[in-house]
Amino acid sequence: MLNDFLLGTSILFSDPVGIGLFVAGLLGGMLFGAIPGINMLTLGAVILPFTAAMSPTHAIMLYSVIYCAGVFGGAITAILFNIPGSPENAPTAFDGYPMTLKGQAGKAVGAAVICSAFGGLISCIVMMAATPLIAMWAVKSFGPPEIFGLICFGLAVSASVGAKTLWKGILSVGLGLLIATIGSDPSDGIARFNFDSYYLLAGIHFIPMVLGLFAVSEVFAQTASRVSGIQGKVKIGLEFPSWMEFWVNRFVVIRSVFIGFFAGILPGIGAVLAAFLSYSEAVRWGRKDQKFGKGELAGVIASETANNSATGAAMIPLLALGLPGGALTAMMMGVFQLHGMEPGPLIFIQSKDLVWTVFAAMFFANISILFLGYIQTKTVVHLLRVPFHLLAPGILLIATVGAYGLRNLVVDVWVMFIAGIVGFFLRRSGYSIAGIVLGLVLGELGESSFSRSMQLLDYSFVELLSRPIAGALIGLACLTMAYNVYNELRKRSA
């Protein structure tokens, strides 16, 4: 493994074009991940046609670097403006933004930088060491029933965080799931809730929803209030948490790495669920004196470690078996096809140089996050000094362009605007915006895995529950809900 890694490193850094693409991928991923509405998927889609002119190694390497930098990039705006650049950065905002309001923006950013780099590096190392073994196990053991079980568990856990009460959390997730049913059913393409509209037949895309619920509703919340912006003096800078603070949160870090890696390796699940699961587990296992949602460092650590840990893991099913782990890895499939290649077990034999160059690039990209964080802090963070009434129209405009540019449809901009208004009122009433987003993102996958499971198992719930992994996950989901209900009742009785 070490020899292969050194080979990949030497290929990466001996080629000026490769170095240039590496740096461009880092900066582009960070920038696109940071700006709400245009995330790394936008960048990936824009550059896809241009990759035909690149070598396969360069093209895949570029995407993998964009992935690492893009997942991190949205953390800064999540912390500073409560506007996550991407859905996987949403849980970072839960505690990152309150830390900014308390004047601890630098520490939150520092924690995000360190933990993103750490989570990504560990995931990368495990990816290099164990790709063939882990891929075979995960993909053989996880079929539609197991994926359905995992989504159930993830949604059950997410219902308990981010909202004022458990029931508001459940309603938030339920609303997201309901919105995800608009369009057509995943099994047979039967039109649902589309009101005879051609546009709605494709469903509500999650990017305008995320833009509306986070960016637009935040602009409305700040500008509609009598007092807007951050009150008090904001200390701006990159300030790493102390060793003691990391030591105190060591179990959060370790747990988040595992959760992120496990979620990332499963096709279609990825960094979003990793971040939410990790955050909610941090809340569940947190000490009584920890106030999650009010500026708790462990919240930022949990989310950012997990979402970057998912990046390396997502490459495993792609490279080993040709199964994309998420949208960006699906684009990478397109890159392979453009070059007449097919990812799978043979790629380790036929294109070993490509594989190890990609692994090396991801390794160094995760190290580079430390510098990216510094650069981003020196540039993006100074936007905090700009009065919000000057910043708000710009944020709205970029969100509008982001929503429109997705499919060149004004209806997406309307979706964003309506989501912004709904999000504004739901936030004030204590509902979880992130829960809505999670329900929306996982709704279609959950439904398709459920319908395929039922068809596979002859519509028997007993069969579903008797599968060990699926049964365990669904059981855990039920236990989680029961525990949360018990806690809620106990709180109200006190």
Place this chain on the structure above:
Amino acid sequence: MLTSQLSQPSLLKPGLEMMGWLALALFFYILTFNFADEVGSFAWGAASWPRGVILTIVIGAVFQFYLQLRQAHRLKSFAPLSDETPEDSSSEPPIDYRRAIGVFLIPLVYLLALPRIGFYIATPVFLAGFIYYLGERRWGLILGVTLFIYGLVNLVFTKLFYVALPTGIWPGFYDFSNWFVTAIR
């Protein structure tokens, strides 16, 4: 008795919330009958999953209201009932309702104008107008910020990424927008 309890200020908001959720659930449930009979490869049909989600929403809404009702009985007070603990009550800044109307309306007008007069004409007007509405009175700063944001967005999205932003459909505006895009590119 329930009506008189609902009319108390403490349960009005939770009651309205529950009714809102139930109305939403009922609306979508009625719509499921449009496709409930269509059965493809999945024997339970396209309506089964949405109905399951709707049921979850109904259960969540009813339980939420029930627990708030129970808490109100237990407290036996007329104090405003809230899910918030005292330290949470100030987490969202207070709304200035008059200001909020403009904050919602101005982007709404911009969205209505966007497909009609086009992005390249509507946007600078929107930027300047919104900044002015939010309280900035220095015209130099308003124009400067407007031009900066407008220029940056055009540079990145129109010139570099060739994103096809709306050019409008009204005569005159469409022609100007096309000329402008050609000039930039």
